[in-house]
Amino acid sequence: MRVKAVIAYDGSAYRGFQKQTATEKTITSSIEKALFSLQIGSSIVGSGRTDAKVHATGQVIHFDLPEFWSDLEKLKLNLNRKLTDIQFKHISRVSHDFHARFSAKKRIYRYIFKTQKPSIFEQKYISYYPKFNISLLTQALSLLVGEHDFNYFQKTGTATHTTVREIYQSSYMQRKNYHYIYFQANGFLRAQVRMMIEAAMQCAREEMTLKQLSEQINCQKKHTTKLASPSGLYLAKILY
Numbered sequence: 093m094r095v096k097a098v099i100a101y102d103g104s105a106y107r108g109f110q111k112q113t114a115t116e117k118t119i120t121s122s123i124e125k126a127l128f129s130l131q132i133g134s135s136i137v138g139s140g141r142t143d144a145k146v147h148a149t150g151q152v153i154h155f156d157l158p159e160f161w162s163d164l165e166k167l168k169l170n171l172n173r174k175l176t177d178i179q180f181k182h183i184s185r186v187s188h189d190f191h192a193r194f195s196a197k198k199r200i201y202r203y204i205f206k207t208q209k210p211s212i213f214e215q216k217y218i219s220y221y222p223k224f225n226i227s228l229l230t231q232a233l234s235l236l237v238g239e240h241d242f243n244y245f246q247k248t249g250t251a252t253h254t255t256v257r258e259i260y261q262s263s264y265m266q267r268k269n270y271h272y273i274y275f276q277a278n279g280f281l282r283a284q285v286r287m288m289i290e291a292a293m294q295c296a297r298e299e300m301t302l303k304q305l306s307e308q309i310n311c312q313k314k315h316t317t318k319l320a321s322p323s324g325l326y327l328a329k330i331l332y
Contacts, residue, residue, distance in 0.1 A: 093156065093157045093158075093159060093161075093162075093185060094154060094155075094156050094157075094185070094186050094187065094188050094190055095154065095155060095156075095157055095164065095183050095184060095185055095186060096152060096153075096154050096183070096184050096185075096186045096190060096192065097152070097153050097154070097155070097180055097181075097182065097183045097184075098150055098151070098152055098180075098181045098182045099123075099148065099151050099152075099153060099178060099179060099180055099181060100147075100148055100149045100150070100151070100178075100179045100181055101119055101147060101148050101151065101177055101178040101179070102147060102177040102178075102216075102217075103119075103142060103143075103144070103145050103146045103147040103148065103322065104145050104147070104216040104217070104323070105117075105176070105177040106118055106119055106122070106144065106145075106177070107144045108141065108142060108143050108144040108146070109138055109140075109141045109142045109148075109151070110141045111124075119138075119142075119151075119178060120135075120136060120138070122175060122176075122178060123136055123153070123171075123175070123178065124136060126171050126174040126175050127155065127171070129174060130161070130167070130170055130171070130174075131158065132155070132157060132158065132161065134155040134156040134157070135155065136153045136154070136155045137153060137154050137155070137191065137192045137193060138151060138152070138153045138192055138193065139151060139152040139153070139192045139193055139196050139199065139327075139330045140193065140196075140199060140279070140280065140327070140330075141282070142325075142327050143282075143283060143286070143322050143325075144322065145216075145322035145323060146322045146325045146326070146327070147217065147325065147326045147327070148326060148327040148328075149202075149326050149327070149328050149329075150181075150200075150327065150328050150329040150330060151327050151330070152192050152196070152330040152332075153192050154186065154190055154191065154192040164183045164184065164185070165183075167183060168180045168182075168183050192330075195332055196279075196330050196331070196332055197278070197331050197332055198260065198276055198277065198278060198330070198331040199276070199277060199278070199279060199280060199327070199329075199330055199331075200274065200275070200276045200327075200328045200329040200330075200331070201274070201275045201280070201285045201325065201326065201327055201328060202272060202273070202274055202325075202326045202328040203219065203272065203273040203274075203285070203289050203320065203324050203325050203326070204217070204218050204219065204270055204271070204272055204324040204326070205218060205219035205220060205221050205270075205271050205273075205324045206218055206219075206220055206221075206269055206270060206271065207220075207221060207222055207223055207224070207269075207271070208220075208269065215323065216323055217323060217324070218270070218323065218324050219320060219321045219323050219324030219325075220321070221271075221293050221296075221297070222297075223297075224293060224296035224297050225296050225297070225298065226264065226266075226296070228295050228296045228298065228302070229264055229273075229292055229293065229295065229296035230264055231295070231302055232291070232292035232295035232296060232302060232305055233262040233263065233264060233273065233292050234262065235302065235305055235306055235309060236259050236262050236275075236288055236292070236309065237259045237260070237261065237262050238258065238259060239256060239257070239258040239259075240256070240257070240258075240259070240309050240310075241255050241256050241311055242255055242256070242257050242281055242284055242309075243255040243311055244308045244309075244311055244314045245281065245284045245287045245288055245291070245308070245309075246281035246282050246283060246284050246287070247281075247282045247283040252281060255281060257277055257278060257279050257280060257281065257284070258277060258278045259275060259276070259277045260276045260277060260278070261274065261275070261276040262274065262275050262276075273289055273292070274328075275288065283319055285325060286319040286320045286321075286322065286325060287316075287317070287318070287319055287320075289320040289325075290316065290318045290319055290320040291305055291308065291315075291316050291318075292305070293320065294316060294318075300315055300316060
């Protein structure tokens with residue numbers, strides 16, 4: 093029986109979503125260990141990978157259950173007792189051909205930052221950028237919308253058959269002392285969201301021009317490879 097689960101996690105406690113040979117402190121390894129303790133031998137498949145220290149409020153995974161685990165609410169309770177900094181929000185039955193990654197239509201990321209240094213209680217979850225120009229930020233974000241070859245917006249060594257992605261929406265909003273950037277796309281390359289945020293913020297802080305950003309989007313010239321801090325980044329929602 094295949095199930096789909098929506099999970100949230102505090103990424104600051106982990107070295108990323110994907111399994112690694114050097115450490116067991118990853119989201120995947122922790123979940124699979126908890127599943128194994130409940131006599132579930134299935135590996136998990138996620139909608140996408142998140143970097144070390146990046147959070148999620150709506151990551152989606154799928155895995156296969158033995159028939160004796162028909163009570164999905166009980167399974168959720170057992171998993172949440174065993175896991176630390178990872179929460180199963182929903183578990184539901186899906187068709188056997190459902191695939192958390194390949195069935196996904198849209199992915200939404202949210203980035204949160206402040207213009208004053210976050211308190212010690214916020215610093216793992218909120219990023220920091222000093223004063224910036226909102227108009228320049230919104231213009232920079234609008235340049236990223238559309239279908240582009242994002243070859244200049246990824247970490248090197250990325251294994252993918254194409255670097256073309258389509259950004260459906262990008263937006264900025266402010267609520268009190270908190271600033272939010274949203275990206276919605278059909279998919280993202282490794283570290284693409286963090287690199288786009290940093291490039292847009294460089295424009296907003298007049299450290300890079302909109303023309304230079306446009307050149308990088310069009311793969312004419314690479315002006316920055318810096319990554320925004322992972323602390324404020326959340327995989328917010330997956331749409332199917």
